[in-house]
Amino acid sequence: MTTTATAPKLVGPVKGGGFKGxxxxxxxxxxxVRATWWNLTVGLLLTVGFAxxxxxxxxxxxKKGVDVTMPAPHHASQAFLISQLAIVVLxxxxxxxxxxxxxxxxxxxxxxxxxxxxxxxxxxxxAVVVAAGFxxxxxxxxxxxxxxxxxxxxxxxxxxxxxxxxxxxxGLLAVMAIGLGTVLRSAAGTITTLIMVLLALPQLxxxxxxxxxxxxxxxxxxxxxxxxxxxxSDPYGGGVALLVLVLWALxxxxxxxxxxxxxxx
Amino acid sequence: MITxxxxxxxxxxxxxxxxxxxxxxxxxxxxxxxxxGAGKSTTMRMIxxxxxPTSGRALLRGKRYEELRHPLREVGALLDARAGHPGRSxxxxxxxxxxxxxxxxxxxxxxLETVGLTEVAKKRIGSFSLGMGQRLGIAAALLGDPKVxxxxxxxxxxxxxxxxxxRELMRSLAAEGRTIFVSSHLMSEMQETxxxxxxxxxxxxxxxxxxxxxxAGSSLTAVRVRTPQPDVLRRQLLESGLRVEPGADSAPDELxxxxxxxxxxxxxxxxxxxxIHELSMRKASLEQAYMExxxxxxxxxxxxxxxxxxxxDHQKA
Numbered sequence: 339m340t341t342t343a344t345a346p347k348l349v350g351p352v353k354g355g356g357f358k359g360x361x362x363x364x365x366x367x368x369x370x371v372r373a374t375w376w377n378l379t380v381g382l383l384l385t386v387g388f389a390x391x392x393x394x395x396x397x398x399x400x401k402k403g404v405d406v407t408m409p410a411p412h413h414a415s416q417a418f419l420i421s422q423l424a425i426v427v428l429x430x431x432x433x434x435x436x437x438x439x440x441x442x443x444x445x446x447x448x449x450x451x452x453x454x455x456x457x458x459x460x461x462x463x464x465a466v467v468v469a470a471g472f473x474x475x476x477x478x479x480x481x482x483x484x485x486x487x488x489x490x491x492x493x494x495x496x497x498x499x500x501x502x503x504x505x506x507x508x509g510l511l512a513v514m515a516i517g518l519g520t521v522l523r524s525a526a527g528t529i530t531t532l533i534m535v536l537l538a539l540p541q542l543x544x545x546x547x548x549x550x551x552x553x554x555x556x557x558x559x560x561x562x563x564x565x566x567x568x569x570x571s572d573p574y575g576g577g578v579a580l581l582v583l584v585l586w587a588l589x590x591x592x593x594x595x596x597x598x599x600x601x602x603x
Numbered sequence: 604m605i606t607x608x609x610x611x612x613x614x615x616x617x618x619x620x621x622x623x624x625x626x627x628x629x630x631x632x633x634x635x636x637x638x639x640g641a642g643k644s645t646t647m648r649m650i651x652x653x654x655x656p657t658s659g660r661a662l663l664r665g666k667r668y669e670e671l672r673h674p675l676r677e678v679g680a681l682l683d684a685r686a687g688h689p690g691r692s693x694x695x696x697x698x699x700x701x702x703x704x705x706x707x708x709x710x711x712x713x714x715l716e717t718v719g720l721t722e723v724a725k726k727r728i729g730s731f732s733l734g735m736g737q738r739l740g741i742a743a744a745l746l747g748d749p750k751v752x753x754x755x756x757x758x759x760x761x762x763x764x765x766x767x768x769x770r771e772l773m774r775s776l777a778a779e780g781r782t783i784f785v786s787s788h789l790m791s792e793m794q795e796t797x798x799x800x801x802x803x804x805x806x807x808x809x810x811x812x813x814x815x816x817x818x819a820g821s822s823l824t825a826v827r828v829r830t831p832q833p834d835v836l837r838r839q840l841l842e843s844g845l846r847v848e849p850g851a852d853s854a855p856d857e858l859x860x861x862x863x864x865x866x867x868x869x870x871x872x873x874x875x876x877x878x879i880h881e882l883s884m885r886k887a888s889l890e891q892a893y894m895e896x897x898x899x900x901x902x903x904x905x906x907x908x909x910x911x912x913x914x915x916d917h918q919k920a
Contacts, residue, residue, distance in 0.1 A: 341718060341765075341768045343775055345714070345775075348676075348706065353705050355673045355704045355705040356672065359702055359703045360703055362702035363700070363702050366698055367688070367691070367699045370691045370692065370698075371688055371691050372690055373690065435688055439687065440685040440686050440687075441687050443682060443686050444696070444743065446653055447651050447678075448674065450671070451669055600655075602653060602655060603654070
């Protein structure tokens with residue numbers, strides 16, 4: 339290895355940095371690891387694959403005389419039950435890998451204002467996930483609709499509504515994952531907790547038989563997510579669903595932010 | 604310039620750094636020495652804001668690290684060779700850092716060239732050896748062309764060429780007027796590199812002095828005298844308040860005098876008409892001086908050593 343014992347000078351005016359610099363930093367980090375590409379690809383394949391499956395099975399059921407009429411975007415969005423996990427993993431890893439690899443030291447040396455660091459990271463990951471959710475949903479519908487035939491007739495408003503709902507739902511899930519990941523600093527712990535909250539708990543709460551638990555289960559994030567994805571009005575409308583999800587995301591984010599400020603890196 | 608003002612860090616009831624106050628001045632390499640667990644890394648981490656002090660402050664030109672708008676342009680730090688995502692390339696690791704502080708992207712290639720990693724710039728950091736990781740850490744520290752540089756054990760894992768390169772780099776950075784603060788457990792390395800030493804043990808300052816002074820202060824730094832009349836000279840030396848030790852067993856005509864200069868001892872011998880066959884300085888190595896300084900504060904010494912050094916405290920425990 340050839341080296342020089344003197345360091346070159348850095349010339350030119352001092353500019354940049356600050357909030358914009360921190361966003362550029364997080365953007366560069368996010369796209370320069372393979373996990374990002376893997377998880378987005380897996381998320382896309384799962385969404386499109388499951389959308390095709392549910393589309394085809396709707397058609398098969400219809401042939402047996404079962405009424406399966408449902409707008410294709412709503413039907414296809416069942417795929418997010420599974421593919422949301424790829425997004426959870428994506429957002430969790432973007433945060434917890436900083437701790438497992440030690441790169442959090444580099445990150446905080448570059449952007450020592452911790453609140454700003456977390457805001458910018460959340461902004462970058464959240465924005466990418468919103469866009470991904472939107473595109474995944476559109477592609478899922480485009481694959482499911484032809485398979486459903488006339489049973490899946492839908493309007494442009496439904497297509498767009500579901501795509502927006504998917505973007506917002508997954509985006510807020512990503513914020514939850516980042517917040518929780520900042521508290522737990524462990525990928526395994528964060529992903530397990532979120533799988534519990536998203537998939538297992540709502541089921542368990544329903545079967546116990548206690549009325550209040552059943553009511554509470556309506557306010558779990560995946561239930562609110564379903565409302566957003568299908569523009570449903572049961573158990574509540576889109577506005578309440580959005581509020582429920584924002585509160586979940588905010589709670590996780592505030593907890594993460596508090597831990598990040600107080601604990602040594 | 605780095606200023607520590609009563610810097611203290613406690614973990615529960617264990618004190619890692621206790622009430623440290625000192626200034627690290629520009630234009631010099633300041634060596635930071637101390638046994639394992641003495642609080643060196645914790646001190647460095649507090650300087651760059653990774654750990655929050657329990658009390659006290661660490662200031663860089665009067666500001667706390669997180670108050671710096673472009674921190675990488677003011678302070679470069681190599682704290683741990685493991686400071687990048689293993690799946691990210693060296694180039695992207697540095698590019699992200701550069702963007703965060705408004706440093707032009709062209710700078711990344713420059714510092715990679717400086718540390719000799721140009722050819723592996725696109726390789727994933729996870730495939731790097733420890734020495735390459737250290738080089739990448741040094742590149743990251745140099746990225747913003749900062750006035751203050753911190754290096755925690757910079758020569759870990761480097762080959763002899765690399766060790767010499769780091770030494771020359773630090774000397775030249777200091778010669779440019781920068782503040783260089785470097786910790787190491789390699790005494791021979793420090794002896795070659797540092798101008799000033801800061802020795803801590805159990806979180807407290809044991810010595811804060813130019814390296815020459817630390818070595819001169821060692822009891823192993825002595826004047827060797829050979830004379831056909833050792834007994835006469837010994838008496839005279841003792842009378843004038845100097846400490847005298849016998850020389851090597853095989854040389855009964857040899858005395859080792861601690862605390863006097865060549866001139867004093869030569870004059871004394873002349874005054875008392877004692878013939879002198881040899882008068883020479885025996886300098887302690889930094890390692891010897893350091894061992895004496897820290898003997899009482901070894902945190903993780905070998906059990907036998909710890910028993911000896913901690914004997915006075917034994918009854919309390």
